[in-house]
């Protein structure tokens with residue numbers, strides 16, 4: 001299966017980027033992962049890549065405002081800094097927003113953004129801001145629900161409906177949602193296959 005094949009090779013941390021001129025050459029397609037702090041982004045990237053601490057390793061304090069690049073075969077996986085962290089200083093937030101805007105609107109090889117949403121919390125105001133930025137930048141995005149194991153089936157369905165409703169007003173959004181649990185492995189193969197089929 002293609003999804004497996006893509007990740008069978010080495011996935012390596014390439015570099016952390018703090019400014020647009022630090023981006024690696026746009027010589028292959030890439031997908032990026034965005035989400036609120038603590039949404040489970042590192043856990044998801046680790047589950048996707050089958051590597052225990054790949055994302056965590058690059059998430060050491062001081063590097064958290066960096067865009068982290070991983071090489072995965074003929075693609076880049078791009079880990080964007082978590083947003084909405086209440087204690088981040090205003091100057092840091094503004095710097096990060098500028099870089100994010102520049103990245104999302106200026107990266108020709110960015111094929112899809114995965115916007116991670118915690119299944120317990122649904123779409124928050126900061127998620128809406130990111131999705132509006134993606135609309136304006138014409139970057140196709142897809143929502144990945146995280147930590148699905150933390151809620152029951154009924155609550156999962158309620159959140160799915162809430163997220164679907166929120167996505168309806170975003171022209172850049174894919175209607176298809178992926179519900180995942182990095183803990184249990186649910187949805188991970190599905191997400192791998194989605195990434196592997198992008199060209």
Ligand code: GDP
Pocket residue numbers: 035036037038039040041042043044082146147148149150180181182183184
């Ligand atoms: P990040 O800040 O978005 O990178 O979030 P982390 O991946 O560090 O996860 C934040 C917290 O949520 C950690 O305590 C994880 O163990 C927990 N977590 C992440 N994914 C899952 C999941 O799928 N299920 C459960 N139960 N906990 C998770």
